Amino acid sequence: MNYSRQRESIKEYLMSTREHPTAEVIYNHVRESYPKISLGTVYRNLTLLVDLGEIKKISTGDGTDHFDADTSAHSHYYCRCCHSVMDLEVTPSVEQILSASSAGIGTIESASLLFTGVCKNCVLDNDNLD
Amino acid sequence: MNYSRQRESIKEYLMSTREHPTAEVIYNHVRESYPKISLGTVYRNLTLLVDLGEIKKISTGDGTDHFDADTSAHSHYYCRCCHSVMDLEVTPSVEQILSASSAGIGTIESASLLFTGVCKNCVLDNDNLD
């Protein structure tokens, strides 16, 4: 079989948004099409899609992972205030990756560059600041 | 007061090692000096030290955080096989940070560059490969 409407729907949603939703957000969204889908299924399919290399997992360090259907090399900006993740054009430079790989430490499967700060919106609504 | 022997011991251990231990590993180590210390205290002090900027937290995405007393700008290599974290000389380049900050997204408080792969040792003992 190796196919499921639910998985399709999850990937479709991920490809359609520029946000980098969490499993929970994805769950709530996909539930509009598949009201009986469960969080477990969402997690199972996200893990599967990540293993297949069709999507990427973004770990910000705040304990909840975000997912991104854009698997091209790019970096992310994480707002520790509103917990959103945004794309950045910036990518680890070729020299950096080469330099890392030539360190002889092991294989390099991914290089992720994550910037953390407080985003513009949160700076404006300084209510939200901690 | 703002001082505690336990916290001192945690930081001392972190500064003495080139590994990037997890809270649990730190706990087991500090317990040699303070047998009655609890995991909760270790976590509380780690969080405090991170907030004070005296140490850094490294989130690899595998669900357990690692800690590093070296707060200078440098990157890390994470082996998804043995779950160890190693230092890399590589750092996000000035241009990258400038380019990110000029994107006007928000403040930039940290830039972390994490490489993921399978380390040399794990490649050799290919028993461990998944």
Add this chain to the structure above:
DNA sequence: GTGGGTGCAAACCGTTTGCACACCA
């Protein structure tokens, strides 16, 4: 029928937290 995918709920595990107690100024 059979096997992969699902829904459900319980388990899991790293981390946080409430609370009573201990310790030092």
Add this chain to the structure above:
DNA sequence: TGGTGTGCAAACGGTTTGCACCCAC
């Protein structure tokens, strides 16, 4: 003695998993 830090254990929250069921082949 007052206030900060601790030990303990329970709670928390995101994620995983066991199991019965169901649906497409």
